[in-house]
Amino acid sequence: MNLMEVRGLKKYFQMRSGLLSKPHQVRAVDGVDFTIDENKVFAIVGESGSGKSTVARLLLRLIEPQEGDVLFKGTDVLTLKGDSLKAYRRSVQIIFQDPFASLNPRMKIYGALSEPLKIHRTVPKSEYRERVRGMLQRVGLDSDVMERYPHEFSGGQRQRICIARALMLGPELVVADEPLSSLDVSIQAQILNLLIHIKEDIGLSFLFISHDLSVVQYFSDKIAVMYLGKIVETGETEELFDNPMHPYTQMLIESVPRIIGAAKAGQTPHRAEDPAADTPSPSEIPEGCPFHPRCGKRFTPCTTIVPEPQQRNGRLISCHLYAND
């Protein structure tokens, strides 16, 4: 069953960089389609600025799109108002990258976790403490943390607190925007395991945003690869890693530094380097295929014609190499 369906979603920002410069447009999200299945982890990967967080903010209705549809269990999310919007916000929660910034430094942990209960009035006040205690336990914290302030905790513990807060209202979908990237390697594994346990325990769906491909490979069921506001490839995680089809997906997977076996260590041959082809700015997205300036496989149509998403072996790929004839 699909839980969330996104169609043709677009978000352009108007920008003015200097006083005299002409306003220009940042095409942050430029027509994306995907569906998140129930009880599954859907991941979005892509480089910095590709539009991942903008997608998250659009789904949560923190910002409004120019175009497109977002359906949650078949209901149009973008027209929700009043009580139905409030109910939607109970069902869809977010966890951010920076657990330091997302907790109020002057509020004790009990206050932070009971706040959602207060706002949404889902349970009587007499039950708050029990709810908070139960949730803290679920994320691996003792109930005596309730009376302490955020600064008394390490990054990993704070992320646990943020996860607990996101779960207080029993959401169906959790949007996790780089929830591990501010944490140390040994702590990342703790939090990732926690998310997996929670998912299995209470049957949640995740939209998991990350630029760490090994984490995504481990945790997600399905992946969308974003590049400059567009999804270039979508597929089942395992298949996509076994056989990446879009040249950008291939480049991405090849670029991940891997721990390599004995004989080869420290001696990876390196290729002679072409002049740097950098990710263009989202306000100057190249004509044709947005990836063509960096693509080793480009051919005639790539520089002028935008490739449309094509269905191929259960994948959705936007690349002229896979165009239907």
Add this chain to the structure above:
Amino acid sequence: MRDGTLLSVDNVSIYFNRNLKVVNSISFDVDKGEIFGVVGESGCGKSVTAAAVMGILPQNAHYEGEIYFEGKRLSALTAEQRRGLRGNRISMIFQEPMTSLNPVLTVGYQIAEVLMAHRGMSKNDAMARAAELLGDVKIPSPALRVRDYPHQMSGGMRQRVMIAMAIACNPALVLADEPTTALDVTIQAQVLRLLRGIQEKFNMSVVLITHDLGLVSENAGRVAIMYAGRIMESADTATLFKHPVHPYTIGLLNSIPKGRHIPLVPIPGFVPRPDSLPEGCKFSDRCGYVEKRCKEAEPALIEIEKGHLNRCILNDKVVS
């Protein structure tokens, strides 16, 4: 010191505010032409160690022990002699180029400054050489880009500029402190290929500081694993990744997702702060192999096989 040793860090401890010890008696040698990896989680002392070698520790910090570079004891040099090394024989690449580049000067001028200071070049010659260096780090149309300001460049381009600046005087040693952490993975791969190419061509030595074990595995010849201001294990990368022995190294390796069906085994607890380290072995509060004697005295760093050092009472017992 052995022949072929370029840098020797000998029993160095680093302190803040006189008595807060953040690095505890670390020793390692870097050979000519090698890439030496230093890995560890945040706060373990990687950057301050690099700062001590570079001679740029903050005012409120000092080190004890000795650092030798090209056979010279750095603490015996005058301030002027040290300045003569910095940016010239030893240079540094930082994680965030935006904070180490001057926003109001063109990137070309900032590279030229290094050449004028250390090579006594005229401004014109230095600017011409700066353009060549931008070409060496594969920046397209270098003759035009020399006139760019840092903010006009992408993160990857700025990191290339930092590399150009670092190699301008053909240094013997480059300290690369998380040189690609702020970059996207595809750009990281490009920048590292570039750095590797230059390193091989000029037979430079590089100290590659990172928290990414994969990066070290692919690029370094030898590696030291740091924890709480100590070296816990050190070996050539092939040995370390094939036969890790220290429980912390093993814990780190088990914390990285390797494949979909290989379960993650995290290290419990959290990374300690230098003012609240446990007694005895500094990893003992998180270690799955801990015994009573681990808490009694801190294990010494012992050579368990030629070139393979380990700081753990279990030592050569098969931990992995």
